[in-house]
Amino acid sequence: MVAMLFAPTVRTALLFLLTLSATANCGFREAAKSAGDAAPRDGASSDGMPDATPDAAPRCGDGRINGADGCDDGNSADGDGCDATCMIEVGYACPTPGAACIRVVNCGDGVVGAGESCDDRNTMVGDGCNAMCAVETGWSCPTAGVACVAARCGDGFVAGNEECDDGNDSATDGCGATCGLEEGFTCPTPNMACRATTCGDAVKEGTEQCDDGNHDLGDGCDVYCRAEPDCTDGVCTATCGDGLRMAGEACDDGNNRNNDGCSATCAIEPGFVCADQTAGAVNPLLVPIVYRDFLGHDLANGHIDFENASGTEHGIVAALLGADGKPVYAAVNSSTTHGATAFDQWYRDTANVNRTVVTKLPLVLQGDGSYLFDNSNFFPLDGIGWQADGTEASRTGGHNFHFTSELRYWFEYAGGEVLSFRGDDDVWVFVNGHLAVDLGGVHGAQAGSVTLAGATATNMGLTVGGIYEVVVFQAERHVTQSNYKLTLRGFNAPKSSCASVCGDSIVSPDEACDDGTNNGAYGGCMPGCRALAPRCGDAVTQMPPEQCDDGVNVSPYGGCATGCVLAPRCGDGIVQMSYGEECDEVAASCTAQCKLSVE
Numbered sequence: 001m002v003a004m005l006f007a008p009t010v011r012t013a014l015l016f017l018l019t020l021s022a023t024a025n026c027g028f029r030e031a032a033k034s035a036g037d038a039a040p041r042d043g044a045s046s047d048g049m050p051d052a053t054p055d056a057a058p059r060c061g062d063g064r065i066n067g068a069d070g071c072d073d074g075n076s077a078d079g080d081g082c083d084a085t086c087m088i089e090v091g092y093a094c095p096t097p098g099a100a101c102i103r104v105v106n107c108g109d110g111v112v113g114a115g116e117s118c119d120d121r122n123t124m125v126g127d128g129c130n131a132m133c134a135v136e137t138g139w140s141c142p143t144a145g146v147a148c149v150a151a152r153c154g155d156g157f158v159a160g161n162e163e164c165d166d167g168n169d170s171a172t173d174g175c176g177a178t179c180g181l182e183e184g185f186t187c188p189t190p191n192m193a194c195r196a197t198t199c200g201d202a203v204k205e206g207t208e209q210c211d212d213g214n215h216d217l218g219d220g221c222d223v224y225c226r227a228e229p230d231c232t233d234g235v236c237t238a239t240c241g242d243g244l245r246m247a248g249e250a251c252d253d254g255n256n257r258n259n260d261g262c263s264a265t266c267a268i269e270p271g272f273v274c275a276d277q278t279a280g281a282v283n284p285l286l287v288p289i290v291y292r293d294f295l296g297h298d299l300a301n302g303h304i305d306f307e308n309a310s311g312t313e314h315g316i317v318a319a320l321l322g323a324d325g326k327p328v329y330a331a332v333n334s335s336t337t338h339g340a341t342a343f344d345q346w347y348r349d350t351a352n353v354n355r356t357v358v359t360k361l362p363l364v365l366q367g368d369g370s371y372l373f374d375n376s377n378f379f380p381l382d383g384i385g386w387q388a389d390g391t392e393a394s395r396t397g398g399h400n401f402h403f404t405s406e407l408r409y410w411f412e413y414a415g416g417e418v419l420s421f422r423g424d425d426d427v428w429v430f431v432n433g434h435l436a437v438d439l440g441g442v443h444g445a446q447a448g449s450v451t452l453a454g455a456t457a458t459n460m461g462l463t464v465g466g467i468y469e470v471v472v473f474q475a476e477r478h479v480t481q482s483n484y485k486l487t488l489r490g491f492n493a494p495k496s497s498c499a500s501v502c503g504d505s506i507v508s509p510d511e512a513c514d515d516g517t518n519n520g521a522y523g524g525c526m527p528g529c530r531a532l533a534p535r536c537g538d539a540v541t542q543m544p545p546e547q548c549d550d551g552v553n554v555s556p557y558g559g560c561a562t563g564c565v566l567a568p569r570c571g572d573g574i575v576q577m578s579y580g581e582e583c584d585e586v587a588a589s590c591t592a593q594c595k596l597s598v599e
Contacts, residue, residue: 254495428474
């Protein structure tokens with residue numbers, strides 16, 4: 001009862017003291033001004049701090065929220081969160097007047113914040129989401145924290161895993177339906193037509209991994225300008241990017257790009273697993289082959305070794321290949337050949353003597369895992385070579401006889417590999433430079449095979465795990481028939497296929513997160529590793545454990561603070577005088593704004 005009677009007197013006394021204090025302060029400032037110590041024109045006090053005195057003229061930069069101000073950090077500078085017009089800049093929160101603003105959006109954190117159109121967990125340029133977290137032209141960034149992808153094949157912009165984009169999604173024009181470079185083309189300028197390349201012109205471009213300016217196989221660069229294993233020292237060394245995973249390579253996916261699971265050095269990248277493709281994944285197996293077309297000796301300027309003699313003849317070539325990877329002529333008193341000079345032209349480009357044609361021999365996968373090419377009517381040069389310009393007329397059946405072929409293949413020796421061949425006329429098979437099959441001479445179809453095991457493998461210098469070369473030389477020298485059958489069993493080196501692993505606690509480029517369990521638990525990662533689970537900062541209040549979540553959570557008073565808890569506020573039962581509270585209680589004397597009521 002006594003307290004109630006005295007309450008008005010107490011409130012009156014408090015109001016009197018506040019009025020007295022303000023009057024004294026005003027009087028002090030007036031005295032200071034009259035003494036020539038006027039406040040600086042820019043509204044700052046003599047110590048350089050914002051002038052927050054009640055009678056200072058309101059202005060942007062005085063450390064107070066005035067009128068339409070959205071913020072005031074005590075200065076009028078741009079770029080620090082509160083701009084020169086006292087408006088909050090994108091990506092900032094300015095919870096405390098007179099204090100520095102807080103950066104709440106960070107490009108590269110994997111979360112798309114205010115003012116960002118993407119965030120791929122980095123600030124690199126050229127990967128679809130630039131250093132300011134804006135989507136780059138030609139890209140699409142549909143999932144926060146995940147690598148961006150091409151917006152569309154055919155839009156004229158090369159993006160994502162696209163190798164080209166000629167402005168359409170048509171195939172067979174150099175840039176395929178999924179914007180991959182087609183073999184034999186280069187597309188140097190986006191949104192422009194592609195053009196054909198010429199393998200063998202000594203200019204490396206387009207899909208070419210190399211171009212040494214010739215049509216030879218086994219010299220490190222094949223006739224399609226693909227890198228070959230280096231076999232200069234007998235045991236071959238694998239070439240990363242050739243699509244053949246061999247000893248020394250953890251993977252080989254057929255390219256030299258990073259961030260796709262298999263690096264440019266054929267190492268498995270963190271967060272990925274790479275497996276060998278199954279045998280059926282490569283069917284048919286396309287093996288480069290070089291044909292050289294000759295004129296028969298019965299024609300003007302014809303080659304002396306073609307259409308000139310017949311008969312089976314072993315020993316035409318030496319037991320070892322020459323230093324250039326070609327057969328070495330070794331015949332003495334040969335019945336079907338006519339010396340080293342003529343023979344050396346069989347498998348070498350020779351102007352006005354032969355014409356070279358390069359293509360691929362398709363070997364079809366068999367049920368036992370072997371690959372087979374079998375053709376008893378083998379005329380790959382009909383209508384081309386010397387026939388193309390009429391220099392040589394069609395022979396029996398309209399066919400183009402008189403040619404040689406050269407085929408090379410590489411394998412990792414495991415033991416027990418089998419190579420079988422049937423053909424006419426001459427056939428020589430070399431493994432690691434050693435003659436394995438000799439079917440020389442002009443004859444009908446003959447067969448031969450070799451199993452790489454035991455003494456045979458030892459004599460050829462084969463060691464388990466080593467990479468070796470198989471070479472098949474063939475010649476069709478007589479107008480009767482033409483057969484070619486090649487079987488490779490155990491020689492098909494695998495190509496790698498890589499994929500990211502959700503659950504290994506490593507965040508790969510195509511994942512938004514990976515906490516190891518990825519069960520969608522609060523603060524963790526959703527199943528599939530493509531999205532963050534509910535968490536503090538997602539602007540959704542999960543109760544429990546959160547009391548609030550405004551997406552920023554940096555408020556010092558009246559809002560949501562760090563950790564998604566309520567910040568000090570009117571109504572929490574604690575008087576925060578520094579924020580203008582005069583009381584904080586449920587009482588008639590304390591208003592809803594935590595001010596003492598005046599009666």
